[in-house]
Amino acid sequence: MADYYPILKGRKGELEAIGNIDDELAPHxxxxxxxxxxxxxxxxxxxxxxxxAQRTVPRDMAIAVDIRHLADPTSGIRRPLPDIAExxxxxxxxxxxxxxLRDTPGRMADIREAAALHGHGAVLRxxxxxxxxEIDIRLSDLLSATELTAAECVLILDAAEVRSExxxxxxxxxxxxxxxxxxxxxxxxxxxxxxxxPRSISHLPPGRPTPLRRWDLDLWRRLHDHGxxxxxxxxxxxxxxxxxxxxxxxLRYTDHDVWWAYRAHGDNDGNQAIHHLCQALVSADHWPDxxxxxxxGDEQIALRASHHAGPGTPSQWISWGTSHHLAHVxxxxxxxxxxxxx
Numbered sequence: 001m002a003d004y005y006p007i008l009k010g011r012k013g014e015l016e017a018i019g020n021i022d023d024e025l026a027p028h029x030x031x032x033x034x035x036x037x038x039x040x041x042x043x044x045x046x047x048x049x050x051x052x053a054q055r056t057v058p059r060d061m062a063i064a065v066d067i068r069h070l071a072d073p074t075s076g077i078r079r080p081l082p083d084i085a086e087x088x089x090x091x092x093x094x095x096x097x098x099x100x101l102r103d104t105p106g107r108m109a110d111i112r113e114a115a116a117l118h119g120h121g122a123v124l125r126x127x128x129x130x131x132x133x134e135i136d137i138r139l140s141d142l143l144s145a146t147e148l149t150a151a152e153c154v155l156i157l158d159a160a161e162v163r164s165e166x167x168x169x170x171x172x173x174x175x176x177x178x179x180x181x182x183x184x185x186x187x188x189x190x191x192x193x194x195x196x197x198p199r200s201i202s203h204l205p206p207g208r209p210t211p212l213r214r215w216d217l218d219l220w221r222r223l224h225d226h227g228x229x230x231x232x233x234x235x236x237x238x239x240x241x242x243x244x245x246x247x248x249x250x251l252r253y254t255d256h257d258v259w260w261a262y263r264a265h266g267d268n269d270g271n272q273a274i275h276h277l278c279q280a281l282v283s284a285d286h287w288p289d290x291x292x293x294x295x296x297g298d299e300q301i302a303l304r305a306s307h308h309a310g311p312g313t314p315s316q317w318i319s320w321g322t323s324h325h326l327a328h329v330x331x332x333x334x335x336x337x338x339x340x341x342x
Contacts, residue, residue, distance in 0.1 A: 002030035002062075003335055005123075005156060005191045005231035006326060009240060010035040010049045010065070013318035018063075019056030020296035020323055028335040029326065030154070032064040032098060032123060032231075035080070036240050042070040046080035050087035059092055064123040064154075066098035069240050072106065081107070085114035096154070098123045099146060101130050101138040108145035121152035121188060128159065128174060135181050150185035156231055157182075159194040160238045162215045168222070175223055194219050195233030197259065199241070201250060206265045209284065211258040217332075218257075230333055235259060235321045247314050249274040251301070254325040255286045256332070271311035278305035297323025 008014040010033035018031050035049045046067065057063055065088075067080045081097055088095040097114040099107075099122050115122050130138065143149065157178050159171045175192065182190070194216035204210045216232045224230070235252040249264040249271050262281060264273035281287060282305045288294040292302035297320035303309040312320075330336050 001189055002154075003028045003229055004326075004330060004333055005030050005032055005064075005154070005193065005229060006329070007032045007034065007156075007158075007193055007195075007231060007233050007238070008322070009033070009234075009236060010052075011315065011318075012052055013315040014234065014236075014322050015052050015056040016316070016319040017297065017322035017326060018061070019058065021058065021061075021326060022295065022336070024336050025326065025330050026058055026061045028330060030062055030064060030096075030123075032066060032125075032156070034240050035065060035067050035070055035084075037069045037071070042067070042073055042080045043076070043078050043083065045070055046083045047087075050084050053088065053093065054091050057093055060094070062094035062096065062120060063088075064096040064098050066123075066125065068098070068100060072104075079106075079110050081110040082113050082117075085117050089117055094118060094120055096120050096123050098125055099142060099153075100125055100127070101135065101142060103142065105145065108142060112146040112148075115146060115148060115152075121154070122146065122148055123154045123156060125156045125158045125193075126178060126182070128171075132177055132181065135178075139182075139185075150187050153188055155182060155185075155187045155190045157190065157192050157228070158231075159192070159216075159219065161196075162194040162219050163196050163198065164215065168215060168219055171219060172222055175219075179226055189229050190227065191229035191231040192220050192223055193231035193233070195236075195238035197233065197235055197237050197252070199237045199239060201252070201261045201263060202247065204261050204263055206248070206263040209253075209260040209262050209280070211255075212261055213258050214254075230329070232329070235318065235325050249277055249311070249317070251277050251281060251317055252321040252325075253281060253286065254321070254328045260284070260286055271313070274311040274317065275304050275307055278302070281305070295323045295327035297321060297325075297327075 196215040251262040262277040
């Protein structure tokens with residue numbers, strides 16, 4: 001059973017970070033991938049995700065996949081979730097479909113088919129858009145339609161965006177109410193998820209690192225005595241954005257209670273300014289004592305700091321930061337070696 005459930009975008013950058021995860025961490029982490037939509041349609045979007053997962057995800061590492069952002073196909077007999085399940089089954093990648101209490105009967109049937117094919121159960125994401133009094137009946141309908149039991153499911157209480165003390169004060173009693181409603185069921189595991197990264201960091205001052213508080217971690221610390229596992233949204237905002245646009249070189253680097261956001265001024269020379277950001281990072285107090293050996297992402301940052309590799313792309317910057325984040329959170333949770341800077 002996993003101990004950490006990062007909810008990641010099903011794009012190249014975050015998939016690449018999972019593909020380079022340390023062998024020591026892989027058994028403790030169950031990544032939950034939100035498959036992003038595009039103008040190509042849900043079947044092609046599902047196929048694109050499957051191919052990228054085949055290239056990156058370690059073969060024996062289980063992943064959960066959420067297609068809530070994909071539309072239902074308007075023609076043909078193919079469906080995104082069963083297609084992904086079949087692809088991953090053929091490649092030997094353990095898979096759990098993600099369910100929601102508002103899923104349509106058609107999507108519940110897809111979850112039933114996908115879960116039966118793999119035999120690892122499912123993940124249920126319980127968001128705050130469900131009325132408290134609706135939970136019992138909707139949960140009963142979902143488990144019946146998918147032919148799953150609570151004991152086969154990981155329950156993620158998803159608080160979504162939490163970015164202030166006011167948000168914590170608002171969300172904490174809601175999570176308590178959710179727990180009182182669902183704790184009667186013998187879940188495989190129960191995790192608490194939240195996201196504190198803003199939608200964009202383009203408003204932050206360039207040229208110096210800016211701390212961004214990890215409010216999601218604060219929320220979990222207030223509630224983890226209830227036996228909740230930790231889940232978060234990595235180093236990105238909970239919302240799945242279009243991914244379009246060309247950001248200025250930037251890095252998002254996880255520390256104990258904050259992320260350090262590094263932004264360059266507009267770069268008219270490719271992405272060369274990333275080298276200067278990496279040099280600043282490896283010289284900072286929050287650079288780990290073991291340096292580049294902390295994670296694959298730290299190795300990539302160190303290479304750019306010494307100009308021994310090219311500047312990379314926005315997708316790769318997310319990949320390096322996600323890799324470091326996964327390693328840092330895992331050490332905070334005691335899943336691997338202690339954090340060097342403590």
